[in-house]
Amino acid sequence: MLELLSPAGSPEAVVAAVQNGADAVYMGLGIFNARRGAKNFSDEEFEKAVRYCRIRDCKVYVTMNTLVGDREMEQAAELARRVSDLGADAILVQDLGLLSVLKKAVPDIPLHASTQMSIHNLAGVEAAAEMGLTRAVLARELSFEQIKFITKHSPIETEIFVHGALCFCHSGQCYMSSLIGRRSGNRGMCAQPCRMEYTMGGRLEDSHPLSLKDNCLVDRLREIEDAGVACVKIEGRMKRPEYTGIVTGIYSKIIKERREPTAEEMQTLADAFSRQGFTQGYFNGDKADMFGVRAETDKVGEKMFSDARKEYIGKEERRVPVKFYAVVNAGEAVKAAAIDNRGNKVVAFGAEPQKAIRQAINSEVLSDRLGKTGGTPYYCVDAQSRVQSGLYLSASEINELRRKLVTALNERRAVPQPRRSLPMPQMPSGQSAVTDPVMIYQVRTAEQLTEELADTRPDYIYIPVKVMHDNFDLVRMFKERGAVPVAVLPRVITDSETKDIFVMLRKLFDLGINEALVGNLGHVIIARKAGMKTRADFGMNVFNSYSMDMIRKMGFLSATASFELRLAQVRDMAKCVPTELITYGRLPLMVSDQCVISHSLGACNCQSPAQLSDRMGSTFPIVREYDHRNVIYNSRKLFMADKNDELCGVGLWGIRLMFTTEGARECVQVAKRYKGEGDYQPNDLTRGLYYRGVD
DSSP, rough: OEEEEOOOSHHHHHHHHHHOOOOOEEETTTOOTTTTSSOOHHHHHHHHHHHHHTTOOEEEEEESOOOOOGHHHHHHHHHHHHHHHHSSSSSOOOOOHHHHHHHHHHSSSOOOEEEOOOSHHHHHHHHHHHHHHHHEOTTTOHHHHHHHHHHHHOEEEEEEEEEEEEOOSTTTOOOHHHHHHHHOOGOOOOOOOSSSOEETTTTOOOOOOBOEEEEEEEGGGGHHHHTOOOOEEEEOSSHHHHHHHHHHHHHHHHHHHHHOHHHHHHHHHHHHHOSSSSEEEHHTOOOOOOBOOOOOOOOOHHHHHHHHHHHTTTTTOSSEEEEEEEETTTTSOOEEEEEEETOOEEEEOOOOEOOSSSSOOOOHHHHHTTTOOSSSEEEEEEEEEEOTTTEEEEHHHHHHHHHHHHHHHHHHHSSSSOOOOOOOOOOOOOOOOOOEEEEEEEEGGGGEEEEEEEHHHOOOEEHHHHHHHTTTHHHHHHTTTTTTEEOOOSOOOHHHHHHHHHHHHHHHHHTTTTHHHHHHHHHHHHEEEEEEEEEEEEEBOOSHHHHHHHHHHHOOOOOEEEETTHHHHHSSSOOSSSSEEEEEEEEEEEEEEEEEHHHSSSSSTTSSSEEEEEEEEEEEEEEEGGGGGEEESSSSEEEEEHHHHHHHHHOSSSSEOOOOOOOOHHHHHHOOOOOOOOOOOSSSEEEETTOOOOO
């Protein structure tokens, strides 16, 4: 049967989820979780929550799915040790460095790949399995057929989101909140910029062109189960506990009863929370009508929440089967035992029975009274007793005996299995500092590949794989001048797209191209099967020395340090592999399976960028990426040409100029400025996060 995983953003939400039928809950503790804005848990609250869940046979998954800095890693490891010792059932991770640390520090607790890892193809799941992860939360953008294919061939469990909010951007690949407001989604502080107002081409009616409706797959659960998915997940740690209770209750009933939801249940889900209805666009592969905004909760909704709260506060609907046994003999303390569904056995003793004056106790009465477990986390499935005749036990004595058994059983069930808690691995050592980094150009279009740009003689030229494949004559100009061409893979490649990418890479390999820039775990195997050596792009979110070391162990030639880091952090990071940094260009804010251009403007002119404008007057270019995905770029260009001395002191192997919307002439001007020629400077520049950092 499907495991139902519910959100627990607070202690009350744990109760709401468990009492409404959740098989597992996921929660955050401390600063290392992707919903730092939720109430989350203190140490004491967390310990109580785990105990509460363990007693009632509900699993606890802890989210540690953020990027972690070098100075935070010891704190993260200590938190994981505590989580493991208290009996949590798994930890969700995003950061490759944290993953490597936890495998050493807490080797016995299962680790799950968070959706923040951007796993969207079978190769990504296989890579996660090779790194020791036992479950992968798949990207929300996948269709049912894609989910089914991955799950059928997956070496580990798969989990999918079935209800709740959808981000506009692929999880783990959104930098809009951090670059605009220093609140990093990869660090658990997303300000939800996709819910804000924007305009497209002056069309005021398109005030929320990035806001998607909530996902709802409650009527597709049998298909999902039949496809082999292990766990279905409800989004909502930022929502109120009553929401958790209502949605969990409906999904739990549908799963257990294997039926379709009623019209009333669908209306209840909509009343609990929706954005102008629900969508199954990604699941069905039909993305035409997925946009919507939140409606204010009305009086009907408030009453529903009030009623829902009464159903789980102080109630015990989640109960575990128990068998009772008792022996009553004259001159001996009454002895009773209870055995639960895990085989835990507890024993309790009562007072000696008295000689009966009027009505003696018998085995039937004693068994019946022992089995009255109302108000406890247990229900009696069998009660047997052996009672010597002519003896008397009061009802209060039997109740006290049962209370002792229940208390003892609670204590036994709450104790986790012992796990190892080991020291974290030593900080990786880096290479010697580089004082003269190589120059790397990255282009987006064939029009930017001019002879004038080639004449500036970059050391490396990064080109999208399709652009390189379709315009190889232009690539030769750069090769002839000493540049190493590197094929850039799209950030998203689904299994249905893998073959085309592979074919292009093989043709390029035959033409002498043997390096590829890869921004996702699931793309490494595609490139290497085509004969390519790989370099790690920014999409790998390399944020600390341990993730650098993971990149080294995975055989990458180089790594791109996250542009969410401060320069000082990049400087102090152990450079286990040659390290590059993006130092010019419009940084990517979002990559989406949506075509916001077509949705807002009614037609898609993919040959030229569209413009997204916010309330402050900033404009963000939107361009097409591989297979009609959209990439939204920053309104201002990162510019660091006048900071050359600082860049040279960071220990970089390479500095990358990222050309996106620039024309051919501007690309040349930028390149010359970074080589110390000319006076080019963008009209509206930014230093990115290299001095400000992120929260």
